[in-house]
Amino acid sequence: MTTLTATPTRTSTRLWTDAPAFTALALLISLAMVPVLAAMTIDPRSYGGEGIWLKPLKFHIALVIYLITLSFFARWMTPEQRSGRLWRGFVAVVCLCVMAELLWIGGAAALGTGSHFNVATPAMELLYNLMGLAAVTLTSASLVMGLAIRNNTDTGLAPAVKLSVELGLILTFVLTVITAGYMASTTGHHVGTPVTGARVPILGWSREVGDLRVGHFLATHALHALPIWGLVAARMGDARGGLTHVWAGDVVYTVLVLATFAQAIAGQPLF
Numbered sequence: 001m002t003t004l005t006a007t008p009t010r011t012s013t014r015l016w017t018d019a020p021a022f023t024a025l026a027l028l029i030s031l032a033m034v035p036v037l038a039a040m041t042i043d044p045r046s047y048g049g050e051g052i053w054l055k056p057l058k059f060h061i062a063l064v065i066y067l068i069t070l071s072f073f074a075r076w077m078t079p080e081q082r083s084g085r086l087w088r089g090f091v092a093v094v095c096l097c098v099m100a101e102l103l104w105i106g107g108a109a110a111l112g113t114g115s116h117f118n119v120a121t122p123a124m125e126l127l128y129n130l131m132g133l134a135a136v137t138l139t140s141a142s143l144v145m146g147l148a149i150r151n152n153t154d155t156g157l158a159p160a161v162k163l164s165v166e167l168g169l170i171l172t173f174v175l176t177v178i179t180a181g182y183m184a185s186t187t188g189h190h191v192g193t194p195v196t197g198a199r200v201p202i203l204g205w206s207r208e209v210g211d212l213r214v215g216h217f218l219a220t221h222a223l224h225a226l227p228i229w230g231l232v233a234a235r236m237g238d239a240r241g242g243l244t245h246v247w248a249g250d251v252v253y254t255v256l257v258l259a260t261f262a263q264a265i266a267g268q269p270l271f
Contacts, residue, residue, distance in 0.1 A: 011072070018082060019071035021091045025098060026067040033060045036106070047114050049197055050204070055115070056106045062220070063098055069223055070141055073165060076155040077148045087148075094141045097134035104131050117188050132184050136177065142223055143173035160242030164230020167250050168223040175219035175257050182261075183212040192267045200271060207269050214270050215261030222257070226250055 015023045040053040074082060081087055104127060108115035119125035146169030149155065155162055183189055192209030205211040218225075226249070233245035260270060 014075050015068070015071040018077075019074035019091075021088075021095055022067045022071040022074070025095050026064045026071065029060050029064050029067070029098075029102065032102070033057065036060060039109075045112055047109075047112070052109045052112065056102070056109050059102060059105050063102065066138075066220070067098070070145060073145060073149065073169065073223075076152060076157065076162075076165065077145065078152050078154070081148050081152070087144075090141070090144060094138050097138040100134050101131055101138065116184075117186075135180065139173050139176050139180075139220075142169040146170035146173075158234045158242070160234035160246050161227070161230045163243060164233065164246050164250070165227045167246070168226030168230075171226065171250065171254060172220060172223040175222060175254065176216065179212065179216040179219045179257070179261050182265075183216060186212070189213045191264055205270060207271050209269060210264035210267040211269060212261065212264045214264055215257050218253075218257045218260060222253065225253060229253070 036053055036057050040051055040057065043051075043053060045052045077087075105115045108118065113120075113124075115131070116128070119128060146166050149162070149169070150166045157165065189212045190206055190209050191212065192206075194206050194208045196208060198207040199205060200207060203213075203217070205214055226246075229249040230242075230246050233242040233249060236242055236245050263270065
């Protein structure tokens with residue numbers, strides 16, 4: 001059986017072999033961070049209390065991590081699944097949605113306005129709704145991949161690790177749709193009105209009022225957290241090879257996501 005570990009050279013080779021489109025797009029977005037960083041140094045404008053180019057940078061980083069993660073997990077799809085027309089067509093649509101999201105967010109920054117929650121004009125409202133659809137589409141890649149790996153009976157993974165990878169990918173989509181969907185229906189990610197602007201360093205979550213981004217952040221990283229837990233569960237072992245521990249850990253993580261989200265809705269900060 002195999003594990004999630006691999007040598008750097010072999011891993012990079014597999015990324016290009018198993019998910020060339022996702023890997024190439026991740027590289028392109030990484031290179032696109034250079035002009036975004038340059039814009040941050042020469043453009044002093046702010047929006048919503050922070051530098052106007054900070055949101056584009058955050059989304060560049062987040063989408064690179066997401067795409068590389070999908071590229072890594074693609075090795076546990078079957079060769080037939082990866083080479084099929086439906087999968088290749090779906091990947092193309094996902095990549096287009098990723099690029100559309102970044103162009104939308106970066107374009108809004110260049111214009112000196114916000115992208116998310118911006119319905120000030122009919123055009124911006126239309127774009128906001130279209131990009132919401134694009135966000136659901138690109139996130140659905142984790143669901144489709146999770147189901148594909150679930151149907152592959154010859155991954156070589158330990159049962160606990162395989163289950164955790166499947167559930168991590170699937171729950172990423174389910175929990176993200178719940179948290180992001182609700183957040184998109186509101187007027188902003190804060191529940192309440194911040195007074196001092198106190199925030200959690202780096203992440204930027206409010207320390208004064210409820211912040212819907214907390215649950216959303218945890219939801220989108222289920223595809224990282226749960227497979228790591230699967231490795232731990234496989235080593236702990238039980239009569240079912242660690243499967244019980246995987247299920248228990250996944251339930252706890254799901255409750256954590258929903259609890260932090262409910263806390264934000266109630267107007268309470270995480271810290």
